[in-house]
Amino acid sequence: MAKTANRFFMLLIGSLTVLAILSLAFVIWFVAKEALPLFREVSPAAFFLGTRWMPVDFGNGMSFGIFNFIMGTLAVSLTGMILALLVGLGASLYLSCAATQRVRTLLYPVIDLLAGIPSVVYGFVGLMVLKPVFIRAGVKTGLCVLAAGIVLAVMLLPYLISASSETMLKARARCLPPAMALGISRWDAAAGIVLPASARNILMSAGLAVGRAMGETMAVMMVMGNANLFPKLLGKGESIAALIALEMGTAVADSTHYHALYAAGFALMILLFVINLGISALRSRLLRRGGI
Amino acid sequence: MDTALRIENLSASYDGKSALEGVSLEIPKNRITAVIGPSGCGKSTFLRCLNRFLQEDPGAQMSGSVELFGEDTAKIPLELLRRKIGMVFQIPSPFPFSIYRNMTYAPRYYGIRDRKKLDALVEEKLKLAGLYDEVKDDLNRSAMKLSGGQQQRLCIARALTVDPDVLLLDEPCSALDVRSSAVIEELLTSLKQRYTIVIVTHNIPQARRIADEAVFLFNGRLTEWGSAEQVLREPTQTETREFLSGVFG
Ligand SMILES: Nc1ncnc2c1ncn2[C@@H]1O[C@H](COP(=O)(O)OP(=O)(O)OP(=O)(O)O)[C@@H](O)[C@H]1O
Ligand SMILES: [Mg+2]
Secondary structure (H helix, E strand, C coil): CHHHHHHHHHHHHHHHHHHHHHHHHHHHHHHHHHHHHHHHCCCHHHHHHCCCEECCCCCCCCEECCHHHHHHHHHHHHHHHHHHHHHHHHHHHHHHHHCCHHHHHHHHHHHHHHHCCCHHHHHHHHHHHHHHHHHHCCCCCCCCHHHHHHHHHHHHHHHHHHHHHHHHHHHHHHHHHHHHHCCCCHHHHHHHHHHHHHHHHHHHHHHHHHHHHHHCCHHHHHHHECCCCCCCCCCCECCHHHHHHHHCCCCCCCCHHHHHHHHHHHHHHHHHHHHHHHHHHHHHHHHHCCCC | CCEEEEEEEEEEEECCEEEEEEEEEEEECCCEEEEECCCCCCHHHHHHHHCCHHHHCCCEEEEEEEEECCEEHHHCCHHHHHHHEEEECCCCCCCCCEHHHHHHHHHHHCCCCCHHHHHHHHHHHHHHCCCHHHHCCCCCCEHHHCCHHHHHHHHHHHHHCCCCCEEEEECCCCCCCHHHHHHHHHHHHHHCCCCEEEEECCCHHHHHHHCCEEEEEECCEEEEEEEHHHHHHCCCCHHHHHHHCCCCC
16 A cells, blocks of 8 residues: 555656656757757857847848857856855855844844845836946946846845855854864854855855846846947946847747847856856865865 | 862853852863763753853853863963863764864964974874774865764864863763774773863763763752762762662653
8 A cells, every 4th residue: 555655656756857857858949949040040150259239130231149148148147146145155154153043033034035026126226226326436327237236146145145044054053163162263163164164055056046147137137238238347238138038029930030039048048057067066076075 | 189170169051040050079180080960960061161162152151160270261261271171072073074174174273384294283183083094095085974983083083183181072972883982982091191081971881981080960060079989889879879770861
């Protein structure tokens, strides 16, 4: 009886797993299928390395170069991740190694609440708060990569803090007492032992956060300026996600423009894949050096 | 016989709730002193008072005095006190780094950078802890890959890296199997030539095997202390007798 139930359960789990993999495969296949026709008209080199994006012919011909959008995506994600990691790791260290249990029970629900706010709201607040600041700082429209990076960082923070303070709390419970029993100061132990001891798990959450950063559309689109320019911190830029969101509605089905947008989406997937590959390589190196 | 620790009227409480009351006793140098008593009687609290670890707990208070070789521990800078009185915890808790880095973290923190000195120190202390032969081939291996007993010996070796005078151990064998416990008992017996050892244990046979002195705590009070022979085999107090015959946990 128990055996049958067990087998049924295994079968259920197995088929759900297969289903999940199949649907993922279907999405990839679908995007690839819609993307491929583009390369009959545009060479991969011109697509990935070209900087002119002119999906409709206004007399000078069409061109489909997404180099600036790739760079824009990377620039805003990188800025956002760096800012989020700096602030997030500091906050997690504080929460796990210095804050009392009372402070923790007070702050965690707030952090979780922040994670649930829709991205439009973040974009809107970014627009209201950051735009005037950047205009005063001399950025013409107030919209720029740095502003988008900041908004993105604020969005990533709750997730990063709750994920990394959780691992740090475990590392702290284990490592802080013996360290302090050796006379090592709390802060040295936090930075020198708890932080590196959690590095592997922090990298994993960072990997997931990168995915979110690179795919984040709304908030980034609202404050980055959306111009086909090579991204500079205080200049406008456009991310691939924004490009697709802005143009997919107007692209004629089966046109080159339409296929080019799919190809851009495919490029985004590849980019993510490569970055996550790099992160897991880093993690396994850390593992060999001995992590939790 | 020299006294390592002289404890005078020591009391401790958590959030106003008393856990230890008026404990006065002496812990002799180069001896193993076993602290025994039923669960919750204040053994861990007593140990944590000795290296002032109690003060890391925001709700905890301690009063009374502890002298280390005649010097009031309240007047010794905390960092120095912790170096002089090492502590090993119940659950083996190596840092999740390599064996080598576990052994060199504290010495480096205290300013030893010279690689040769560090290597020599690692070897010496690992040998003292009887772990060297088992790990010498790969000191860069993660400490987390050692067995529980090996991890606990590494923690003892790590505590020795800052050259303490006293070693406090809080039920160091309770997470280990009989064989690993036996290895640690043997190790502690060999370490007492160089160090003063205070061990909390629930294991009465273990206390009988290794202890020279014994302290029996009951409900936060000191009931009886003296030579292990006397306390563990011919106790004078009823509570001790009942505890030893297994009346309470
Ligand atoms: N961190 C703490 N906060 C509040 N109360 C505590 C704390 N630690 C211990 N106590 C209380 O102090 C008393 C003594 O605890 P202690 O841990 O010293 O006992 P113990 O003899 O080590 O027990 P065990 O044999 O179970 O380890 C107990 O009543 C316990 O509930
Ligand atoms: Mg205890």
